[in-house]
Amino acid sequence: MTPSLRQRALGLLARREYSRAELARKLAPHAESEAELETLLDDLAARRQLSDARYASERVAIRARRYGDARLAQELRQKGVAEETVAAALAQGGSELERARQVWQKKFAALPADLAERAKQTRFLLSRGFAAATVRQVLQGGWDDESGSDW
Template sequence: MTRAPSLKTRALGYLARREHSRLELERKLARHAQTPEELSSMLDTLEQRGFLSATRMVEHVMHVRRGRFGSQRIVHELREKGIAENLIAAVLPNIKETEQENAREVWRKKFGVIPADAKELGRQMRFLVGRGFSTEVIRQVLRHSDKEEA
């Protein structure tokens, strides 16, 4: 007869696959915990030992998402994962400094040509808004894209 894996084993298994925030692990492990106190205590232990780190989680999200998404989308994702506002505020300037370049690259890969009419302009803008880029960055990208083509 096989025993179910312990709470700590499950948590380490999740963390071995990718970085998780404390909130994500709480959600995934809540149904396996005997009590909320047991879960909280185990997560505290993982944080103290360095297995669970909000800073590493932020770095992971930044590394994976930065080239494809804008600052608004990345900040939203970090908030959904339960990352503290001070950590988000610390990385926001880093995101913003390359956001213009990232938006231009995303636009170039998807479209590559300036919009011919208002309908196409709206389509391209909606795509970039959906990727989390600000309207100001989108305007800059679409305004300067025709200069790059020449």
Template structure:
């Protein structure tokens, strides 16, 4: 299978970043320049897109993770700064609603002991939600606009 064929196979399954495709195609290429040429062509033809990759990651994972965690994941893929910044802004706007929905699915009731409060706080913090958002969720604040 050609390098371009492999890249198209990966892209047909889901969006990939340029960094991911370079790593996956590496063992099958004769040189890094060959991979660069294939990826440049795919970008020119609109088949490889950093914007679509960022949207895909957010769509797949936003319900389970906070802005900090998703921003870190996008940074690992070395996306352009403007794309990462726009994605982070979009995530921050919906952070409280997403954290509250996750908290309701996981716990559903406010903590009644300091230990339970700490456990719920650790859970949400581990998922990358901001401290002020976690405090609002555990206090039982209602979403803004309701």
């Protein structure tokens, strides 16, 4: 006996949160029609079993310890979360500067001794999705540049 579409959806949601678009993509091959799928998703949302806001908040809470706002926002957009929901979830994620300092401290723990090391640390933080201004603030502490520029 094959499980109904509702049973599949509830089984998936029992394991973890999904965005509406992500759940729709997973269930689409099993739905008889697009209308059936949309009706199910609307019903799950009405019963508060499916929530993009809850998904985004949970995702940010889990991944914010390692990544910056730019990366988190991109991941949420890829999962079909609306822009205003992304912004609200990121606002709950805490200070990006503090998170960047924690990530930097775990990886390096010492300010760069030369420009090559500074470039390495900058690339690392930028690749994690932290804003350039945030990276600059993290690496600014105690940095004395002979050229007189910030970089």
